[in-house]
Amino acid sequence: MSYRRLVPLLRQPGVWRCYSARRTDEEVMNVFDRKAKRRQKNRAALAENVGVYDYLKDEVAERMVDRIGDIARFFPLALDLGCGRGHISKFLTKEQVGTLVMSDMAENMLAQCQPCEVQTLRLMVDEEFLPFAQNSFDLVVSSLSLHWVNDLPGSFRQIIHCLKEDGVFIGAMFGGETLYQLRSALQLAEIEREGGFAPHISPFAEVRDLGNLLTRSGFSLTTVDFDEITIGYPGMVELMQDLKGMGENNAAWRRKTLLHRDTILAASSIYQEMYGLEDGGIPATFFVHYMIGWKPHESQQKAAKRGSATASFGDLSSLNTPNK
Numbered sequence: 001m002s003y004r005r006l007v008p009l010l011r012q013p014g015v016w017r018c019y020s021a022r023r024t025d026e027e028v029m030n031v032f033d034r035k036a037k038r039r040q041k042n043r044a045a046l047a048e049n050v051g052v053y054d055y056l057k058d059e060v061a062e063r064m065v066d067r068i069g070d071i072a073r074f075f076p077l078a079l080d081l082g083c084g085r086g087h088i089s090k091f092l093t094k095e096q097v098g099t100l101v102m103s104d105m106a107e108n109m110l111a112q113c114q115p116c117e118v119q120t121l122r123l124m125v126d127e128e129f130l131p132f133a134q135n136s137f138d139l140v141v142s143s144l145s146l147h148w149v150n151d152l153p154g155s156f157r158q159i160i161h162c163l164k165e166d167g168v169f170i171g172a173m174f175g176g177e178t179l180y181q182l183r184s185a186l187q188l189a190e191i192e193r194e195g196g197f198a199p200h201i202s203p204f205a206e207v208r209d210l211g212n213l214l215t216r217s218g219f220s221l222t223t224v225d226f227d228e229i230t231i232g233y234p235g236m237v238e239l240m241q242d243l244k245g246m247g248e249n250n251a252a253w254r255r256k257t258l259l260h261r262d263t264i265l266a267a268s269s270i271y272q273e274m275y276g277l278e279d280g281g282i283p284a285t286f287f288v289h290y291m292i293g294w295k296p297h298e299s300q301q302k303a304a305k306r307g308s309a310t311a312s313f314g315d316l317s318s319l320n321t322p323n324k
Contacts, residue, residue: 029150029151030150030253031150031203031252031253032148032149032150032251032252032253033251033252033253034105034126034128034148034150034251036251037105037148037247037251038105038106040244040247040249040251041084041104041105041106041108041109041247042106042107042108042109043247044109044244044245044246044247045085045106045108045109045111045112045247046108047245049245050085050112050245052245053242053245053246054085054087054246056144056229056231056246056286057084057085057087057143057144057246058087058090059229060087060143060144060172060227060229060288061087061088061090061091061143062090062091063172063227063288063290064088064141064143064170064172064290065088065091065092065096067170067290067292068092068096068097068139068141068170069096071168074095074096074097074098075096075097075098075138075139076097076098076099076138077098077099077101077136077137077138077139078097078098078099078100078101078137078138078139078140078141079100079101079103079132079136079137079139079140079141079162080100080101080102080103080141080142080143081103081125081127081130081140081141081142081145081146081159082103082104082105082127082142082143082144082145082146083102083103083104083109083110083113083143083145084104084106084109084143084144084145084247085109085112085113085114086102086112086113086114086116087143087144088100088141088143089102089113089114089116089118089120090114090116092116092117092118093117093118094117094118096118097118097139098118098119099118099119099120099121100116100118100119100120100121101120101121101123101137102120102121102122102123103122103123103124103125104124104125104145105124105125105126105127106247107124109247110122110123110124127142127145127146127148127149127155128149128150128151128154128155129158130155130158130159130161130162132161132162133162134161134162135162135163135164135165136162136163136164137162137163137164137167138163138164138167138168139167139168139169139170140159140162140163140167140168140169140170141169141170141171142159142169142170142171142172142173143171143172144172144173144174144288145173146171146173147173147174147175147204147205148251152205152213153213153216153217156169156213156214156217156219156293157217157218159217160217160218160219160293160295163295164295165295165296165297166294166295166296166297166299166300167294167295168292168293168294168295169219169291169292169293169294169295170290170291170292171290171291172288172289172290172291173205173288173289173291174204174286174287174288174289175204175205175206175207175210175226175287175288175289176204176206176207176226176287176289177204177285177287178204178285178286178287179284179285179286180285181271181274181275181282181283181284181285182236182239182240182271182284184270184274185236185267185268185270185271185274185275186259186263186267188267188270189263189264189266189267189270190263190267192266193260193262193263193266194260194263203252204287205289207224207225207226207287207289210224210289210291211224211291214291214293217293218295218296219293219294219295219296220293220294220295220296220300221292221293221294221300222291222292222293222294223290223291223292223293224289224290224291224292225289225290226287226288226289226290227287227288227290228285228286228287228288229285229286229287229288230283230284230285230286231283231284231286232277232279232281232282232283232284233281233282233283233284234280234281234282235268235271235272235281235282236264236267236268236271236272236282237264237268239282239284
């Protein structure tokens with residue numbers, strides 16, 4: 001796909017100034033240092049063995065593509081928002097998507113996306129500020145990227161803005177009690193060794209909130225579910241090294257940049273004591289929230305009007321009773 005074909009998808013300067021994804025009457029939380037997250041992802045991409053850390057993101061991407069396959073439709077133009085090293089594209093087929101625009105805020109990650117079965121175009125984009133025109137894409141997907149966004153409702157509104165009518169958004173993000181074992185071990189160790197604790201695990205959205213956010217952003221026919229993925233590691237240090245290799249280390253503004261050696265040793269012992277496996281390893285649990293939302297269109301199913309029912313709940317028991 002040539003860059004000339006992409007030009008109509010980008011906002012014209014005047015449109016960019018007029019369009020705002022954020023409402024003026026709501027306060028946008030500023031939890032994450034987006035520049036730090038970009039640096040972390042770029043550094044992770046430069047590791048010699050970077051492919052070793054793709055296992056979790058590839059697994060979630062494959063489950064995402066399974067959800068795309070459940071929709072009996074061909075998508076001529078799709079956007080992968082926060083594509084990383086191209087995890088989604090590894091599993092897509094040309095029967096599902098015609099052209100895939102792969103976007104990420106980290107240029108080193110984007111440069112490592114490999115050719116795949118579908119036609120692709122790479123574009124550096126911040127998930128908080130989408131430069132696409134209205135009604136551009138038939139499908140928008142985002143796998144394990146949006147949990148680092150400060151203004152999640154604003155990102156949802158920008159996604160629905162660039163979707164065509166009856167287009168679909170399918171997303172996955174870490175949420176809930178992800179890495180609760182690591183969080184507990186670090187907090188207890190810091191209280192014991194330093195007399196207090198600082199947040200080392202980023203805050204995550206709850207699954208019950210995502211459906212409301214999608215609906216408030218204008219999506220219809222929303223669906224939210226989650227997977228619980230538990231992975232075994234030799235120890236806590238190996239887990240933290242893998243998180244860094246994935247580019248998933250903490251990027252919250254209030255993060256503690258220095259973790260003392262004594263605290264690490266204490267946390268490792270606490271982790272093993274509280275959650276250790278019989279083989280000597282430790283488990284790490286990731287809660288992955290999946291979201292599906294459609295841009296409204298007149299052809300979509302709608303709820304029946306109030307008062308249009310032809311039978312009451314009290315008559316349900318007799319509806320299937322055979323005639324005597």
